[in-house]
Amino acid sequence: DYLDYDSDINRMGRVVALGGTLDDFTTDLKARFAEPGAEWKYVSIDTHVLGMVTRGATGRSIPDLLSEKIIAPMGLEYEPYYVTDGTGTAFVLGGLNMTTRDYARFGQMYQQGGRWNGRQIVPQDWVEESTRPSAPTAPGRIGYGYQWWIPQGAAEGEYMARGVYGQYIYVDTARNVVIAVNSADRGFREPGVSESNIAIFREIAESL
Known part of the structure; x- marks a missing residue:
């Protein structure tokens, strides 16, 4: 806490x-x-x-x-x-x-199945396995894989990294969208803040 x-x-x-x-x-x-x-x-x-x-x-x-x-x-x-x-x-x-652009670059590499500039950097099977909700989280709550968070109601290939004070790398594989956010939000633990951020990411992804 x-x-x-x-x-x-x-x-x-x-x-x-x-x-x-x-x-x-x-x-x-x-x-x-x-x-x-x-x-x-x-x-x-x-x-x-x-x-x-x-x-x-x-x-x-x-x-x-x-x-x-x-x-x-x-x-x-x-x-x-x-x-x-x-x-x-x-x-x-x-x-x-890292800079926001470089965080986004990392997210894009994962979004592309672990590939960057034609090179397989992270094995594709690890990308797929690590971003599935495998932890026994509470029903109806956000899911968790191997160091990746899976939002409630996530579509296939939708996941994110999430850090203290509002850091995010959001990936929507199906829509080919990556969103990186660097923040200093002291209210990041307030009820509904994370859910609101996820909703904003989804609206951006769906609008593109």
Whole structure:
């Protein structure tokens, strides 16, 4: 809860601001809201765990891997930069800073089945699998795949990335539409805000 001073996400921010490490903070977390596999809930630190596993499996940093496998093949307009902890470890749960046009470029690559300029950057079967609603989210609520959100009532190939304070990469594959948004909306958690943004994206897509 970003609005709760004592929430884990805000405690994490204070640890990092004072030079602490994300890995230590993560491994020190012991409390569970449910037994593994019993209930789904979005928790940012889970994404950092994925980063820890990836670094451990490859022996490489996330920026190096992302640059080699994704960023360099796509040819972004501007070099991205990362928020890091006190030891220089890049955030994986957030903090990747790119221009709106380059976020849109990433969305377009996914919209094209993982291809960019004739090159297969992300395997097409992974694109399709990762953007399906596979998490056991509550009935009638937004769905979740592998790091992608699937809006309620989504058509085939409709999904999005969604970040704190109103960041979006919205993809409507059938209509060949990608919408990228960089925002600083303090009211992003207010009731209906996300639903309104999705409705706007759909109206834009349907009008083209």
